[in-house]
Amino acid sequence: MGVADRLEFRLLGPVEVWRGPDRLAVSGRHQLSVLAALALCPGRAVSVGALVDAVWEGDPPTSARRQVIKLVSRLRGALGEVIATCPGGYLLDAEADQVDVGVFDSSIASARRLSATDPAGAAEAVREALRLWRGPALSGVTPCLTAQATRLAESRLAAVEDGIEWGLAAGGHAALVAELAPLVTEHPLRERLVGQLMLALHRSGRSTEALEVYRRIREQLADDLALEPGAQLQRLHLAILRNDSAAAAPVPQPEASPGGAVPRQLPCAVAGFTGRASQLKELTGLLDREGVVVISAINGTAGVGKTALALHWSHQVADRFPDGQLYVNLRGFDPGGPPVRPAEAIRGFLDALEVPAQRIPAGLAEQAALYRSQLAGRRMLVVLDNARDAGQVRPLLPGSARCLTVVTSRDRLGGLVVSEGARAVPLDLMTAAEARDLLASRLGPERLAAEPHAVHDLIELSAHLPLALSITAARAALAPALSLAELAKQLHDVRDRLRGLDAGDASVDLGAVFSWSYRTLGAAAARMFRLLALHPGPEISLAAAASLAGTERQHARAALSELTRAQLLTEPGANRFAYHDLLRAYSGETAHHEDNEQTRRAAVHRMLDHYLHTAHAAALLINPPNDRLPLAEPQPGAVVEELADDEQAWQWLTAERPVFPAVAECAAGAGFGCHAWQFAGSVASFCIRAGHWAQMEATQQVAVAAAEHAGDLRGKAWSLRELGRARIRLRRYREARASLCRALELDRRLGDLVGQARSLNNLGIVSYAEGSYPEALEQGNAAYALFRAAGHRAGQAEALNAIGWMRTQLGQHAEALRSCVRALELHRAVGSRHGEADTWDSLGVAHHNLGEHRRAVACYENALALYRKLGSRHPRADTLVRLGDTHQAAGDVRAAHRCWREAVLILDELHHPDADLLRTRLAAPTR
Template sequence: MGGNAFGEFLRECRLSLGWSQDELAGRSGVSARSISVLESGRRLPRLSSVGLLADALGLDPRRREQLLAAARNAVAPLTQEPVATEPVSVPSGAVPRQLPGAVAGFTGRAAQLKELTSLLDRDDTVVISTINGTAGAGKTALAVHWSHQVAERFPDGQLYVNLRGFDPSGLPVQPAEAIRGFLDALGVPAGRIPAGLAEQAALYRSQLADRRILVVLDNARDTSQVRPLLPGSSRCLTVITSRDHLGGLIVSEGAHAVPLDLMSTGEAYDLLANRLGPERLAGEPQAVSDLIELCAHLPLALSIVAARATLSPTLSMAELVRQLRDVRDRLRALDIGDTSVNLEAVFSWSYRTLSDAAARMFRLLGLHPGPDISVSAAASLAGSPPGETRAVLAELVKTQLLTEPSTGRFTYHDLLRAYSADRARQEEPEPERLAALRRMLDHYLHTAHAATLLLNPPNDRLSLTGPEAGVCVDELADDEQARQWFTVERPVFPAAIDRAADAGLDSHAWQLAWSVTIFCIRAGHWAQMVTTQLVAIAAAERAGEPHGQAWSLRELGRAYIRLGRYPEAQDTLERALELDERLGDPSGQARTHNNLGIVCSAQGDHSTALEHGKSAYALFRSAGNRVGQAEALNSIGWAYSQLGQHTEALRYCEQALDLHRAVGSRHGEADTWDSLGYAHHHLGAYAQAVTCYHNALALFEKLSARHPQADTLIRLGDAHQAAGDLPAAHLAWQRALPILDDLHHPDAAALRSRLSDLNTSLQVFRYLRTITPDPA
């Protein structure tokens, strides 16, 4: 009765596709005679064959499980009493052709196809290739497409099995079941197949020993699942696809790894063009480019988008882009109602294989703003020790839910990020999410604050509350490590500050924004400063922390100065000064006066700049702030130079230099050497000016202060030009120009024009030297 139920179900599935028994046999590798006997109910199904039939029929997960259940019910009575079955003979030495149908419209992956083909020439060893990549990367499509391309190189046949290692059913194919299916396809009579796995594997290897067969093991769970299925003959070639790296096979069997990354932009475009036609894409090039980015270059996502566009011919690419813009709904926007190609479902098949600790880490990573994360930041998110965190992150990399693009930095593409964030919302209680977010922000805040003090030891410091329990603060030994940390983490800061403000952690928002300003100023990331300080000002106001608001206004003013937006800088700094005066903060007022002096000087109002410098000095002195006094003295000296009083400028700048050295302010020392160089230049002491400028440059280069380097190089060139040394001037300006270009600084155009004029002068100079007799 069970056999009849299974047979009827199988026949119903086959007829629904309009296939004959021969067609199903050709697609599954199960003989037409066996299918006929199974459908008649005269033979009980073998579970290994059922898997092959289900794959060939392309059943969705629900109907596949129904077919398997019918098969299990049919064979269950065997445990109680034997059932007579009609023997089905398969000819000895059968040539299996089990590859699934060729992939329609396959595009791209030229490098991987070439790499796989190169393995065909290795006939002195057992060749195993493992294609590994994240869910939806197209591993099966690549393996099947390549296998069809080279099938004729394997005249004794091709074996294929979907091992369902990451299947929605959660039931991977057992090695014994897969081997039984292969032995059936190879024509081994059932009576000759031993019961034990080891004996079955030995028989399987014996059957392949003298044959040239391609073996495709698709969707493997891990090394233990595939090892019994590997041929022992060098005449055979095995291709394995998996979300697992299968590192054990690389070590013990010498497997050749073929990592499958996301598609390139060109490959992604070709995929869409192949599915939709180039004409449809040509009309909306920007929308197509946006679609590729929103699909994270993931082949499955691109194929789903193409399917949606095919099903709705009137749907424009721009409308598809609009629907995918909201990252929280992106996965649902890519759902076309088929669980086998539903991204959320496909990702979940990997997620369900994780340990509890790895699953929790994956969820919490959805709270991180990206683009990548360090071990210590991940440890802070989870509140776990770094050693445990490394092991958990390694598990996520192993299952292709994360990648490690550089040592100790982990990331995933945007669609996995959306899935991770969704898992966090669904499975992590809100208090747990907020606690994890606070720990992560504590990591960035406390590390950034310590790093900025290393970059500029005499700098002001914030009164921070201690980090939460479980927070891992990076230990940085010196200013070089601090610069490296800031450089690597810089892309994280703007989003982390936004995330803090959105979560109501306003103190974290403005304090983190303040803690990264020294690095941003020196590295030239001024536009980023404007964005983050605007968020910081609002956050400090919401938090009821006027000191934070004044500090943030002042940093915003400094950013505007560097960008040449002087009216905005003036307004912002005047707001800061008013707040500083209300708070009775002399050092805050002094800093703001210093910055207002820079604004006035930049706009040619040097007398007002001098007054601001003197006000700053008096306020710093009343507060006992020696670092500030040194800065103010240099500002006063610079203002005197701009007013043409260069001897007076030297007097103030020399006092500033002594004080900067005494307090250990290397950046202030560099600034002052630059001011001294300017004063000596305009007093006609060109050699002294050049020496001062070189002293400034040596310090600026050590401090990675890029814009000050460019400014000093320009002034060094001016001094050389004034001294008549045109080649040295040309060299200095040439060094400055790429820095300004890289910073997108408006001074670059003027310097380029000066270099052009100097080039003309140099050509005339060199020509005159050729026609002027040597005095000797």
């Protein structure tokens, strides 16, 4: 390939591809993400699973692998055949010097080798390498590559520090002062840079300024973190005091422990955080406790700033925990719904640690053990925010002495202090000085200095409570023309109007503060604020908020933005909103006083229509053979999300999953029983496939009760059937059987043939799991007969494959073939590719047991081809194991081992224990 035809891949800035002087047309975040993932590993295979992970956060859509294949195909159209197919994935057929990351790394490595003999040349080589950077690395790709972008940014900064160090060694002190000053301003707590600036100033004859730099960092560390500078920086300070120009300043950075995902779950820190110096010092003191499990319990009244303190401190010390930070809001005192169950919180942590769903056990004790195993030996910070009590916290505590846990709660958590050795950090109301600092950080010291008496009044009227002070400051910032004295007068005038809100402290009257802020809102924002209390939380999307208000998205967005500016609402994610539980309680009270029952009920109806109709559309996209529910038309003003494909459907379901049980409970509590069971039924398939079985069980229990209360027998039967499916996955077969038998009885009373068939099919799964193969076969046959009588072809296909599988277990292999061939035809007719893949696998088992090895191999290969397209990793591994068994039975041991080795790779990716069993087979001597 000539120079003009040579491709160059640029990742150090916006992701681009160039051929000679021409930039090639590659666009779209997903396409750029696949390209970046391949270009980060030139010449090395990248699995399709890794490419899926590079594109989609959290649980990918079922079509993810198929979409990756399409994305690669489009890239080939733009770049030519530079992307090669290899076993299990793709590779970019390029040299490291065709990727700017490779050029950069190579240049820095060369500079380091040169530094021993020619530090000036090494420094110049670094400056040349840094010219490759055109902006933040990996710009324009999905957030899934954030960790890679962070790694590259850290590499760049480390190279900058190395180059400066070699420049200092070459004697370029004076010139480097100008370069270091802005770097230290940008990274004030990066002690290596600070030390280099001190050294450059000292060697330039500016020792006084060097000592001033040290004074500033020492004060900042003390104020922000209650820390002293590191030992090397202290030694440099002492050397400058002694006029020792030979002092050195490199400060080693902590390295992450190897292995595992590195989650960064901390929400944004509160802007303008001030005060709490003694608590910060106490928290920082915990960092020195080694060899024991360290727990800090921050407790105090509502709105006192527990979360703000925990997040501010956590962000300041995050670099001390290079293996990551975990965070969960346990919603212990949320008026909008029950506290988060420990199993749900642990599941979120295991997802963040990238533990596959297939490996997560059903029971809380087993999940907690797996969670502790994942954290063993790792340095991680775990923040458990807004805990209800010690019982909610205990299962979430890591067992590793290298981890530190911060818990916030209104409860004193005495049980943790006594039994777990937690360090209690009580948080009281702010002192007058702290409150003044908070107002000054938001309004500026000049404005406060002009009206000192008014500032005192505002602090007293806000009860020294950080939440109330923040709202007060927001009101003052939004009304710069008003004097602080006038604002204090307005607040004083409404103190007696609303006293219904009890924050658990008789000295705190938040009703006045909230009312005062609420009265400044425009009509649309005020109405939105009231209606948000009707949402069950913890977060609400723009579309759901628009449905509550019965307005268009842009109008809803304007109202929500006004609430955010007034500090009555936060925006934790793009187009997702939340507020403090005290504000939720106040908005609910206000809605009760200002909106009649008919208005509130209509808003809830629209909101429930949004969730039901969007969830049902999503369910049909991710699994086309799903049965359609007879939904009523949505109310005027309800906003139904327009989901283009299964990818968008999966993303919506993933984002809204935390609210599933609360929506069902809200519907049931408001008398919308049909919405409750239909919504629960719509999200069931997602929960099954994503592995959220405990949450599915909780949601279906609400649905069963709601349908029963409404006298809706069909809804009750449907919900009992889904409840049974959840319990099968949880391996609680006795309870699953009881639920399914109740569903079957109702189905028979209703004459619902499809419902009876589905209940029997699931009862067959229970019987199979319990080892009752003849009973399972009988139930499968009964299910097939009912599906056939109802003319339900997708159900017939499922039942026929189940019958075929059970016949293989009973040794009836010829009969199994006949059932599975018919199942295959029906699966193809209804477009169920998952069912088709499963049936090819069953056919392979039947042919293998008949000794028809060539036919078995062909069937397994067909199943594997579909599993690859669908991204079904665990079924693919199972089929590979069986394919290996067939090759071994046919005498081809080498082919068998190839299959088993490929299966081991997949099982290792899933952290599945069967991988070790398969390794044992591979290690066994062949005959």
